[in-house]
Amino acid sequence: MSLDARRARRFAAPAVAAIAAAVVTMVVNPTLGASATAPQAKAKTPTAKNVIFINGDGMGPALRQAARLHFTGLNGQLAMDKLPVSGQLTTEPDDPKAVITDSAAAATAWATGEKTYNGAISVDVDGNPLATLGQQAKAAGKATGLVTTAQVTDASPAAFFSNTANRSAQDEIARQYIEVSKPDVILGGGEDWWLPASNAGAFKDKPAEDTSEASKGTKGDLIKKAQKAGYSYVSSADQLSRAKGGKLLGLFANEEMFQQRPEGQGDVYSPVVGLSTMTSKALSTLDKNKKGFFLMVEEEGTDEFAHSNNATRTLQSMQELEKAVAVARAYVATHSDTLLVVTGDHETGGLAVEEADAADESGDAISAEDGPFSIRGSEKTFYMDWTTSGHTGVDVPVTAAGPLSDRFTGKHANTYVYDVLRQALTRR
Numbered sequence: 001m002s003l004d005a006r007r008a009r010r011f012a013a014p015a016v017a018a019i020a021a022a023v024v025t026m027v028v029n030p031t032l033g034a035s036a037t038a039p040q041a042k043a044k045t046p047t048a049k050n051v052i053f054i055n056g057d058g059m060g061p062a063l064r065q066a067a068r069l070h071f072t073g074l075n076g077q078l079a080m081d082k083l084p085v086s087g088q089l090t091t092e093p094d095d096p097k098a099v100i101t102d103s104a105a106a107a108t109a110w111a112t113g114e115k116t117y118n119g120a121i122s123v124d125v126d127g128n129p130l131a132t133l134g135q136q137a138k139a140a141g142k143a144t145g146l147v148t149t150a151q152v153t154d155a156s157p158a159a160f161f162s163n164t165a166n167r168s169a170q171d172e173i174a175r176q177y178i179e180v181s182k183p184d185v186i187l188g189g190g191e192d193w194w195l196p197a198s199n200a201g202a203f204k205d206k207p208a209e210d211t212s213e214a215s216k217g218t219k220g221d222l223i224k225k226a227q228k229a230g231y232s233y234v235s236s237a238d239q240l241s242r243a244k245g246g247k248l249l250g251l252f253a254n255e256e257m258f259q260q261r262p263e264g265q266g267d268v269y270s271p272v273v274g275l276s277t278m279t280s281k282a283l284s285t286l287d288k289n290k291k292g293f294f295l296m297v298e299e300e301g302t303d304e305f306a307h308s309n310n311a312t313r314t315l316q317s318m319q320e321l322e323k324a325v326a327v328a329r330a331y332v333a334t335h336s337d338t339l340l341v342v343t344g345d346h347e348t349g350g351l352a353v354e355e356a357d358a359a360d361e362s363g364d365a366i367s368a369e370d371g372p373f374s375i376r377g378s379e380k381t382f383y384m385d386w387t388t389s390g391h392t393g394v395d396v397p398v399t400a401a402g403p404l405s406d407r408f409t410g411k412h413a414n415t416y417v418y419d420v421l422r423q424a425l426t427r428r
Contacts, residue, residue: 048403048424049292049337051137052283052328053110053417054080055156056321057103058303060347060394066311066373066384067318069353073376079325080342083399087408089417090395091346093118094125100391103303104167106345106414107159113418121155121164121173129163133294133418134181137425143289144183147278149257149271149320150300151190153177156345160296171217178226184246185285185295187278189253191215191235194222202235203254209266213254223249237273240281245288250278258313260304262366267308269316275299276323283331292337294425297324306348309363309386311370314349332402339405339424341417343398350387350394363387 056063068078093105094115101109102118109115112122112130122130137144146157153162153170161181162173170193177183191201195215198205201223205214227233231249234240240250252272261267279297286293301317325342332338354360356372363369363386371383398417400408407420 047337047427048339050142050286050335050339051292051294051421051424052331052338052340053294053296053421054321054325054328054340054342055107055296055298056080056302056318056342056344057150057156057298057300058306058346058348058391059318059321059344059396060351060392061397062347062351062353063302063306063314063318063344063349064397065353066351066382067315067322069375069382070315070373071319071322071376074378074380076376079322079329080399082329083340083342083401083405085400085405085408087398088395088411089343089398089414090411091414092393100393101346102155102167102391103345104155104159107156109414110345110417110421111159113415113422115413115415119165119167121162121167122159123163123165127165132160132163132181133421133425134161134183134296136422137294138181138183140426141289141291142425143185143286143291143293144181144295145185145282145286145293146183146188146296146298147185147275147282147324148188148298148300149275149317150188150298150304151193151255152186152188152251153190153193154256154300156298156300157188157296171219171222174217174222175219178222178229178231182229182247184289184293185248185282186231187240187248187250187252187273187282189251189255189257191223191251192254193217194226194251196220202251205254207254209259209268210255223251237277240273240277243281243285245285248281248285256300256304258301258304258317260301260308261310262308263310263312263370267305267310267313269301269305269313269320271320274323275320276327279324279327283327294421297328299324302344303348306351306386307389309349309366309368309370309389311373311384311386314384315373329401337403339400339402339421341398341400341405341408341421343417344396345414347392347394347396349389350392352385352387354383354385356381356383360385
């Protein structure tokens, strides 16, 4: 289907719905006869005051299964699997050179309802900017926020709050956050992109764990600009815990909040502040808006460590993602007007969960099998077998709870996320 046809279909749908709602149903009244009419009763449509959208970057079905076995056991359930509604999302981009999506094109599909090319941040295939869910939520009077263990300007969060033809322009994305889309809460890594070269901030340039990390922005001191725009800036767990309400910018690492490496080669997953802690702080801050909020949460380690086929660190990342989902579920339990959605933008690593069978090794180098991993409450074990260090085209699971969550039943294109979330965020 062409881009124009997709747009026509999307904008035609509300008009058709309005016409249908205006139809008057003929009813026969035994007293007045067949000429009497009465308006058809309108079905009550659920509404969502708040939306929490959680992305396990690179999280396909096999990774959810591995985490389930390892952390909850043969008959256990992850917090994300306990959500009452489940479905699947397809992920291909609209890219002349690729059939497998990257995070930028996938997040653009979620944030705008349009498929685009890999590397694009909420622009169409011709490079034209698209309206994003972050902008639409803000226009509806809602508070907005993003939380990630990646750089806050990385592809997935960026697609909800900025527009650029190239995902690598992270300093431009940061500028747009402060000057254009103005999310109320920004928490994660990536301080390097907020400061000019040779102007180190809370995190020193060229640290021993990765000497390639250093301030590299070209838009001036964006942290100072953020503070002038009313943001409180924090860079440690203690500062975050003491931060009051209002606009909040927290940057807790030079780049990602971990060190991505193959096993035993300097791989570290130990964020200065955990994803669950950042999620909790974001919720308590955004919750103060009487009109509700939109919060995008992302665990990046599930993708980055899977690129290195590092099962141990990938599972660590999944454990922290699970904690964040638990925080969100606890919020939903006391705020029934909140839509919670958990999914992944694509699958990374071509992962399979296998029996512990040394004769079944099917990879080498970084793609060698990892394991054995224990199954909680059991003497049994399993292996994690990788087939690629890149992304795959496997459908990703989506689970949801709250108003409009039933819309996610079945199999849909990833652009469908936009349709549901937009309805939730902009309904008056």
